[in-house]
Amino acid sequence: MITVYENEKIKQRLNTFINVSRNITSNTSLTKLVQEIIEAVIESIDKADAGFFLIWNEEMEYLEIEGAYNFKEEMYLQNKLLAGEGISGSVFEEGCSKMIHTAEKIKEAMGNMRNQTLHYYLESTVHAAIPVSCMSVP
Numbered sequence: 001m002i003t004v005y006e007n008e009k010i011k012q013r014l015n016t017f018i019n020v021s022r023n024i025t026s027n028t029s030l031t032k033l034v035q036e037i038i039e040a041v042i043e044s045i046d047k048a049d050a051g052f053f054l055i056w057n058e059e060m061e062y063l064e065i066e067g068a069y070n071f072k073e074e075m076y077l078q079n080k081l082l083a084g085e086g087i088s089g090s091v092f093e094e095g096c097s098k099m100i101h102t103a104e105k106i107k108e109a110m111g112n113m114r115n116q117t118l119h120y121y122l123e124s125t126v127h128a129a130i131p132v133s134c135m136s137v138p
Contacts, residue, residue: 052088056083062082085112087136100133106132
């Protein structure tokens with residue numbers, strides 16, 4: 001049997017999906033669309049407070065941040081990830097989602113990031129700290 005709370009969460013996720021679908025069909029600006037998608041996704045996940053939307057740049061061969069929620073735009077726009085670099089780069093390269101539940105494991109997963117890339121990431125966070133949990137999907 002589904003509880004009232006679970007029912008509300010299902011409704012919220014369905015509404016998020018519907019809103020994202022509407023935005024995809026009615027939006028002419030990729031930048032605005034990506035920003036709306038990342039905001040809707042983060043707001044629909046319990047306890048999520050920040051996130052990135054990255055797109056692979058085939059010509060330059062790196063992931064670039066196209067939208068973010070609760071990150072400083074002037075810093076995150078400078079950040080480019082190589083395939084396999086950090087959490088997002090490894091998820092992209094492997095094609096598998098990851099959930100990480102401790103700051104220590106997140107630091108470990110980010111251990112292969114280039115110094116400048118890690119610096120831009122930390123400077124772009126609202127709290128300038130490594131998160132305590134993380135979810136990344138391809």
